[in-house]
Amino acid sequence: MLDVNINKDLGDFHLNVEFQVESGIIGILGPSGCGKSLTLQAIAGLLTPDTGRIAIGERTLFDTEQKVNIPTRQRNVGYVFQNYALFPHLTVAENIGYGLKGLPKQEVQKQVDDILETVQLKGLAKRYPNELSGGQQQRVALARTLVTKPDILLLDEPFSALDQHVKKMLELELLEIIKHNFSGVVLFVTHNIEEAYRLCDYICLYDCGRNIQFGKKVDVLRQPVNKAAARIVGCENIYEIDSYEGHFVTVGGLQLKTANTDAQEGKYVGIHSYDVTFVTDENDCTTNTFRFDVRNIVEGIDHSTITVTVGDLIFKVDVRKDNVKQITAGDTLLYLPPEKIFLLGV
């Protein structure tokens, strides 16, 4: 159980976040410089908030009202830094043993050996960090933290320093290691929605120093609360609502059916580019189908993104490459499934 409620004034930037989680992996998602890492630093005690409270379970780490501020070294927090921050002058074994000061030498040796086995780095104990690959460094950083049996695990963009082609493989590996060796709350900072979606149970959206939404990953992706949240989860099709009528909203002259019975909650509507589809027969769906003009096509590896216009509105649509020809031939209609359309607050 993690309880975070902190305020920090950093001149031109205000950090103001509040959330509670019971357990699981929580993805902190947001653009660069929105305070994600600062939150981790505050939890670890590397940054002192102006006001607020941080508690893990029954243990209060920071509380301005009770005047509690436990120093970093006593917080028992596990932190994996963005560039791993391994000690370059110490071997892998020395790095991992660094947090075990005070234990008898044999015990340290045993624990280091055990954790090296867990992260599959058995033969590399005597190597220096600069002799390891990025993925191996990541595992050393994780092992160095896990061996201290922390109450919480903080991961600051652990994949940003890695090559694209090894990322996905290592994601799975990291997830396995964490799931088998750690039972507390994991905070995972990232700016990649797909990474967050693959690895996390919950997603916490950040924008300009505030957390604007917290929830199960599916809910956050499917129902972002506002325009900023929709943008962060990767939605490119967002339109201002002109008028409402029951299920229906009017945007840029088009009448759209939504799944919400009371569409008045929203100020904008949005739909993910991968939720927009094309239909061949007008009779299939009569609502939310429109004639369109193709503006341009950006080719991806297995998907292409087609930009189409319907009246004054521009839609971005992801389609399988096999279907591009058929769609651009002119005998299809754009279809916006009502259940995929979400309403956004301000």
Next chain:
Amino acid sequence: MDQINLFPLYLSLRVALTATVITIFIGLPIAYYLSRSRGRFADFLDTVITLPIVLPPTVLGYYLLVLLGRQSSIGSFLEERFNIMIVFTPTGAIIAATVVSIPFLIKSAKAAFLGIDQNVVNAARVLGRTELNIFLTITVPLAWRGIAAGITLGFARALGDFGTTLMVAGSIPNQTMTMPIAIYDALLAGNRELANILVFIMTAVSLLVLYTINRLEKRVSKGVAK
């Protein structure tokens, strides 16, 4: 040829070594402080510490005389209370050598401390170590190249000082006459042969010391070099 008096060599090494040790103990904390603080006082301190590099050695010697001489409050206090004399003593030579060499260590170590990735230090904090422990196990080893360079430069400066030492400690044979002064003295006396020998010894000793420190630096910084 007369027996060469090796006292100046002995004194020079003693003065330079002692000054270097003092420099490390005083200089490293100051360098660390300067690398952490951005305040006005830190800027002021930084400027004052750089002064010995810029000022002519004689000017520096003059300041030291004014500050520590028998007429000064510090000088008379030390003399009355502890019977310590600074001017015209080896102690004075050590103080002079310390003052001229300390900026080199501080400058070099400060730059090295600034070059350390703060995340690495933060990682050590998160892993439960105390600040002093982190300074000794992480900060100093990571900054070791810069520190070693500073020690080397400082030692060389201390060993070679002429002007400041002469002003503060004088050139009393077998008491305060260091190698550089002895060489000057030999040359003034027209003893070319002695001057040559002393210059040769001085060069050889300097080379040996610098080479040793270089080797030492390589060994300690293993793994740090990328």
